[in-house]
Amino acid sequence: MALPDLAKKPQRFTGGHRACAGCGFPVTIKIILQAAENPVVVGCATGCMEVTSTIYPYTAWRCSFIHTAFENAAATMSGVEAAYRSLKRQGKIDKDIDFIAFGGDGGTYDIGLQALSGAMERGHKLVYVCYNNQGYMNTGIQRSSATPRGANTTTTPAGTHLPGKPQYPKDLTAIMAAHGIPYAAQASMSHWNDLYRKAQKAFAVDGPAFLNVLSTCRLGWATAPEDTVDVAEGAVQCNVWPLFEVENGKWKLTFKPKKPLPVADWMKQQGRFKHLFQSDNTELLESIQRQVDEDWQRLLELCGE
Amino acid sequence: MTLSSQTKNLLKVHQQVNVNIEPNAGWRDLPIGGVIPQAGTATQFATGDWRTIRPVWSKEKCINCHRCWLYCPDMSWISENGQIQGVDLTYCKGCGICANVCPAKVHAIEMHPEDNFKDDEVVKEG
Ligand SMILES: Cc1ncc(C[n+]2csc(CCOP(=O)(O)OP(=O)(O)O)c2C)c(N)n1
Ligand code: SF4
Ligand code: SF4
Ligand code: SF4
Ligand SMILES: [Mg+2]
Numbered sequence: 001m002a003l004p005d006l007a008k009k010p011q012r013f014t015g016g017h018r019a020c021a022g023c024g025f026p027v028t029i030k031i032i033l034q035a036a037e038n039p040v041v042v043g044c045a046t047g048c049m050e051v052t053s054t055i056y057p058y059t060a061w062r063c064s065f066i067h068t069a070f071e072n073a074a075a076t077m078s079g080v081e082a083a084y085r086s087l088k089r090q091g092k093i094d095k096d097i098d099f100i101a102f103g104g105d106g107g108t109y110d111i112g113l114q115a116l117s118g119a120m121e122r123g124h125k126l127v128y129v130c131y132n133n134q135g136y137m138n139t140g141i142q143r144s145s146a147t148p149r150g151a152n153t154t155t156t157p158a159g160t161h162l163p164g165k166p167q168y169p170k171d172l173t174a175i176m177a178a179h180g181i182p183y184a185a186q187a188s189m190s191h192w193n194d195l196y197r198k199a200q201k202a203f204a205v206d207g208p209a210f211l212n213v214l215s216t217c218r219l220g221w222a223t224a225p226e227d228t229v230d231v232a233e234g235a236v237q238c239n240v241w242p243l244f245e246v247e248n249g250k251w252k253l254t255f256k257p258k259k260p261l262p263v264a265d266w267m268k269q270q271g272r273f274k275h276l277f278q279s280d281n282t283e284l285l286e287s288i289q290r291q292v293d294e295d296w297q298r299l300l301e302l303c304g305e
Numbered sequence: 306m307t308l309s310s311q312t313k314n315l316l317k318v319h320q321q322v323n324v325n326i327e328p329n330a331g332w333r334d335l336p337i338g339g340v341i342p343q344a345g346t347a348t349q350f351a352t353g354d355w356r357t358i359r360p361v362w363s364k365e366k367c368i369n370c371h372r373c374w375l376y377c378p379d380m381s382w383i384s385e386n387g388q389i390q391g392v393d394l395t396y397c398k399g400c401g402i403c404a405n406v407c408p409a410k411v412h413a414i415e416m417h418p419e420d421n422f423k424d425d426e427v428v429k430e431g
Contacts, residue, residue: 015396057318
């Protein structure tokens with residue numbers, strides 16, 4: 001699909017929402033909703049996306065939208081999808097409808113993980129999208145299990161005791177793939193074509209699908225608002241955020257950087273890693289690079305590259 | 306019944322966004338559970354007044370790639386029949402993403418300080 005054609009389809013997310021200037025997730029929403037051919041019902045966990053897009057009596061959604069609690073977007077949408085299937089069986093609905101649950105990384109990797117795991121295991125036909133901005137941003141930038149090692153957050157403050165978050169992020173996309181669902185993929189708002197295609201596949205499968213989409217938070221990452229797309233692109237180009245999909249158990253790389261950038265180049269773009277370059281952190285930076293390289297090698301093997 | 310100015314304001318906002326409430330309504334008449342019965346009411350909330358810099362588009366230079374349309378978080382670029390028509394500043398927060406993603410060789414969008422447009426009536430929007 002060429003972009004001018006994509007723009008011909010009606011948009012289902014409007015301006016007038018109150019996300020920060022230069023926020024990444026509205027672009028993630030735009031690309032995913034443009035890929036849906038049917039009417040959609042969206043459920044959204046508490047977090048920046050929900051808070052900024054549905055401030056009563058305003059809503060930026062042009063489709064049915066349910067605000068769920070922080071932890072249960074997947075459970076709510078499981079119920080909605082089950083009710084839909086029942087109504088369809090009774091002949092009370094004949095339309096095809098797509099169901100989407102959006103959750104932030106906090107609402108997905110952490111507090112919503114069991115609801116998500118259950119929804120995937122029960123086999124509901126819904127697309128769960130984690131818009132991943134690598135931290136609890138709506139409550140003022142706390143660490144999550146998706147936050148990269150070394151990042152400064154309010155709960156892992158960089159200072160004399162701590163060089164930012166001590167742990168590596170967990171690999172949630174692999175955990176979701178391990179559920180044996182028909183489709184799980186990792187994508188970035190910066191690579192729209194890749195994300196669009198993955199969203200189409202997610203809507204098409206007959207069962208649960210999971211998308212983990214890197215979506216810049218320029219406030220929490222401390223980047224300039226105009227650099228939102230560049231920074232997400234940088235994460236892909238340095239292999240911190242590889243683009244891949246797992247379709248019916250088969251792993252496939254969907255993008256391979258020509259010459260991967262050093263991770264430190266990507267980190268230097270962001271204020272949340274600033275402290276790492278103000279004193280000697282060679283050892284930490286080297287171990288982060290080593291971890292990224294090892295993860296990348298493992299991914300290449302899984303993808304048969 | 307006399308309404309407080311706060312309630313009056315709330316009613317005005319509801320009417321503006323087509324949430325159906327009687328003119329004399331009180332809080333009991335609000336939709337239960339904070340339901341918003343209309344879709345897309347945020348279009349009534351102009352975020353353009355957040356802006357300190359403004360995108361200026363050159364129709365001549367534009368190659369119609371639509372990258373600005375895609376990457377604008379505030380849905381500000383207008384496309385009709387696959388052709389970019391320009392930018393609607395009603396919601397534009399002046400993030401500068403559009404100017405940044407417009408291909409470097411094309412450079413059809415430049416950001417300018419809002420101050421330069423002081424006398425321009427478009428500034429009154431938002
Ligand atoms: C059970 C519960 N605990 C805490 C909160 C407060 N809270 C609201 S949003 C949020 C963080 C959301 O983080 P994430 O899911 O990553 O979304 P983001 O804001 O980063 O987009 C928290 C902790 C809540 N709403 N509910
Ligand atoms: S805090 Fe971050 S995620 Fe939240 S609206 Fe602002 S830029 Fe977006
Ligand atoms: S400056 Fe930002 S909000 Fe304004 S049109 Fe450009 S991308 Fe959209
Ligand atoms: S990004 Fe630049 S060249 Fe492309 S459509 Fe927008 S203004 Fe035109
Ligand atoms: Mg988050």
